[in-house]
Amino acid sequence: LAKTTQPISMDSYEGQEVNITCSHNNIATNDYITWYQQFPSQGPRFIIQGYKTKVTNEVASLFIPADRKSSTLSLPRVSLSDTAVYYCLVVISGGYQKVTFGTGTKLQVIP
Amino acid sequence: DGGITQSPKYLFRKEGQNVTLSCEQNLNHDAMYWYRQDPGQGLRLIYYSQIVNDFQKGDIAEGYSVSREKKESFPLTVTSAQKNPTAFYLCASSPGTGNYGYTFGSGTRLTVV
Numbered sequence: 314l315a316k317t318t319q320p321i322s323m324d325s326y327e328g329q330e331v332n333i334t335c336s337h338n339n340i341a342t343n344d345y346i347t348w349y350q351q352f353p354s355q356g357p358r359f360i361i362q363g364y365k366t367k368v369t370n371e372v373a374s375l376f377i378p379a380d381r382k383s384s385t386l387s388l389p390r391v392s393l394s395d396t397a398v399y400y401c402l403v404v405i406s407g408g409y410q411k412v413t414f415g416t417g418t419k420l421q422v423i424p
Numbered sequence: 425d426g427g428i429t430q431s432p433k434y435l436f437r438k439e440g441q442n443v444t445l446s447c448e449q450n451l452n453h454d455a456m457y458w459y460r461q462d463p464g465q466g467l468r469l470i471y472y473s474q475i476v477n478d479f480q481k482g483d484i485a486e487g488y489s490v491s492r493e494k495k496e497s498f499p500l501t502v503t504s505a506q507k508n509p510t511a512f513y514l515c516a517s518s519p520g521t522g523n524y525g526y527t528f529g530s531g532t533r534l535t536v537v
Contacts, residue, residue, distance in 0.1 A: 354533070355530060355531065356514045356528025356529055356530055356531055357467070358528070359526065362525065400466070412457075412469070412526075413467070413468065413482075413483060414459070414467035414468075415466045416464075416465060416466040
């Protein structure tokens with residue numbers, strides 16, 4: 314599985330757009346990029362998944378450049394309730410796998 | 425509503441005791457997983473199961489055991505051999521092939537007293 318690297322922490326003011334970048338230099342052809350959100354004492358929650366270019370849903374956008382060696386999770390106009398840990402995962406298509414979550418990026422939204 | 429139920433939410437164990445954490449899902453997912461999370465850390469995989477009556481060790485399986493007798497259930501036993509069991513335990517499931525989203529339970533916080 315491709316190893317991912319993301320910042321340990323980020324701070325942002327309410328109402329700003331937040332971009333969290335994840336590096337995955339060894340991503341394989343069949344790999345997808347997936348992001349999860351975790352609040353304290355809760356299980357992670359699936360946010361968004363993509364393969365290439367741009368994916369958008371009601372919560373976030375995911376930008377993936379042509380070489381797919383990195384990806385950027387974009388959270389528009391964050392609020393205090395977006396304070397959480399965000400995990401970037403690379404998952405293989407078509408099968409089961411031993412997915413390990415890294416330490417993620419701790420986003421602190423400031424009033 | 426479909427989901428994953430973990431119980432109990434809080435569990436206290438005396439040293440030397442075995443304890444079993446429950447995980448039940450009604451999502452009809454094939455695969456189920458157990459993760460351990462320590463304060464300020466990411467999730468580490470303990471065991472996972474792709475189908476009934478089959479499971480594989482994850483990265484930190486020592487001191488833990490699991491069973492998968494039913495598709496809906498994947499209990500985790502923390503044995504006395506686990507030297508540092510105090511942690512937050514999370515169960516997850518996924519449909520498997522073709523869809524890669526994990527659904528997580530709300531977790532069990534285990535404390536050794």
